[in-house]
Amino acid sequence: MTEKQGLNCTEGPLLSIYEVTEKLKEPFSAQDIEWRVQRSFKNNNSMKAIVVPYVQNRAIMQRLDDIFGPFGWENDFKEIHSGVLCGISIWVNGQKITKWDGADLTNIEATKGAISGSMKRAAVQFGIGRYLYNLTEVWVDVYSIRSNQKDENYINDKKNNVTGYWKNPQLPAWALPGGKDHSVEGNQSYNHGNQSRSTSSSGQNKGQKTNNNQTSNGKNNSTGPKPFDPKQALRAIYDQENIIGLPNEMKLPLFKKANQNTKTPAIINGTEKELQNYFGVLKPVAALVSSAKLYNLNPEQLLNYCQIVLKVQLKDIPSLFFKVKKEDVEQIIAMIRQEAQGQRTA
Numbered sequence: 001m002t003e004k005q006g007l008n009c010t011e012g013p014l015l016s017i018y019e020v021t022e023k024l025k026e027p028f029s030a031q032d033i034e035w036r037v038q039r040s041f042k043n044n045n046s047m048k049a050i051v052v053p054y055v056q057n058r059a060i061m062q063r064l065d066d067i068f069g070p071f072g073w074e075n076d077f078k079e080i081h082s083g084v085l086c087g088i089s090i091w092v093n094g095q096k097i098t099k100w101d102g103a104d105l106t107n108i109e110a111t112k113g114a115i116s117g118s119m120k121r122a123a124v125q126f127g128i129g130r131y132l133y134n135l136t137e138v139w140v141d142v143y144s145i146r147s148n149q150k151d152e153n154y155i156n157d158k159k160n161n162v163t164g165y166w167k168n169p170q171l172p173a174w175a176l177p178g179g180k181d182h183s184v185e186g187n188q189s190y191n192h193g194n195q196s197r198s199t200s201s202s203g204q205n206k207g208q209k210t211n212n213n214q215t216s217n218g219k220n221n222s223t224g225p226k227p228f229d230p231k232q233a234l235r236a237i238y239d240q241e242n243i244i245g246l247p248n249e250m251k252l253p254l255f256k257k258a259n260q261n262t263k264t265p266a267i268i269n270g271t272e273k274e275l276q277n278y279f280g281v282l283k284p285v286a287a288l289v290s291s292a293k294l295y296n297l298n299p300e301q302l303l304n305y306c307q308i309v310l311k312v313q314l315k316d317i318p319s320l321f322f323k324v325k326k327e328d329v330e331q332i333i334a335m336i337r338q339e340a341q342g343q344r345t346a
Contacts, residue, residue: 017092018236023067025127027177032059033132035169037155040142040162047142047162049155051169055129057116063128064090075122077115084111086118088126091294099125131175140166233275234268240282244289244317254281254321284329285320291333295340305332 033053040049064073068090076087076098085102101121106113124130142155142164151168241251255267258277264270270278292302303314309332310323324332 017239018232020067020092021127024063025131027131027175028055028059028063028129029177030168030171032056033168033171035138035153037153037157037166038137040155040157040160042160042162047144047164049140049142049157049162049166050137051140051166052137053132053135053171054120055123055132057119060120060123060128064088064123075119077118084114084118086115086122088119088122090126101125135172135175138169140169142166228272230272230275233272233279237267237275237279237282240279240286243286244282246282246318250318254278257281257322281321284324284326285317287329288320288324288332289317291336295336297336302336305335308335 032055034056035051035053038050038052040047042048073088073090076089078085078087080102083102083104085100087098087100089096089098091097099122101118101124103114103117103121105111106117120129124133142162143166144164146152146165149167152165153168154165156163246254252267255264255270255274255278256262258281259270259274262270262274264274267275267278288302288306291297292299297305299317303317306320306324306328307314309328312323314320314323
């Protein structure tokens with residue numbers, strides 16, 4: 001199974017809820033970002049506009065496909081007042097999670113614009129593209145003669161008498177995948193205003209250039225490796241144990257079997273490597289149990305599928321520990337899903 005086929009907790013590389021969260025929050029490439037004019041103004045002979053970035057709806061759909069698979073998420077739309085409400089549902093560890101947000105009808109292609117806008121806002125509820133809100137307002141020059149350059153946009157603001165063309169700004173390094181700034185050609189840099197994108201200002205540029213690795217509040221947003229967090233690791237382990245329904249009396253013996261010759265007296269005292277080893281034992285079994293719950297299979301039915309792939313007799317779910325590998329899990333889940341789809345179409 002390739003990454004493009006979906007990688008949630010029950011398919012593909014068997015992601016934990018924390019890994020899913022991190023993948024949802026990953027920055028998008030510059031090609032997936034669109035810029036919109038928030039306001040514009042004319043000062044003597046110069047014209048300027050303040051623009052803000054948004055993730056394209058197509059990129060949001062692709063992100064959800066990549067993580068959950070095309071059949072692992074869905075969206076729903078409802079009319080509300082003079083706008084549209086969008087709900088995005090995902091399945092994680094056999095549970096359906098839905099988050100809603102809405103948008104008003106737009107001036108151009110009103111319904112289509114509201115549908116797109118509401119989905120983008122609902123996606124932010126899951127952390128998709130939320131990092132863009134750390135960007136302060138970006139000022140761009142508006143020029144009257146078209147240069148036919150890349151990423152050139154047109155503005156016709158009759159109210160403020162601003163008509164012309166402007167180029168997409170360059171995103172800072174921390175707002176791009178891998179922390180490398182390769183968004184557009186050229187050396188155009190940010191001119192930041194004093195207000196965030198959700199507020200208004202007088203239209204006068206009072207800001208200074210900021211470090212590309214910092215937000216307006218000075219926090220470092222470097223995409224470098226994060227330090228090991230034992231509390232988060234233990235939460236991830238607890239989630240896997242809970243999904244499996246692992247009895248308390250089996251936890252420490254299983255931890256010690258995953259870490260031969262360990263002298264650690266309790267799981268909570270485990271080293272980074274020991275916790276990783278233990279999580280690696282739990283993860284594939286938790287993925288199988290999650291899939292069984294998703295497709296309404298009882299333990300006996302799940303074990304039947306596992307025995308076909310593993311070619312060994314299995315008496316219970318714990319007997320899967322140290323026997324099932326990632327590629328086995330993918331094959332078992334594919335069989336379960338294929339048979340379930342066949343039953344639905346029969």
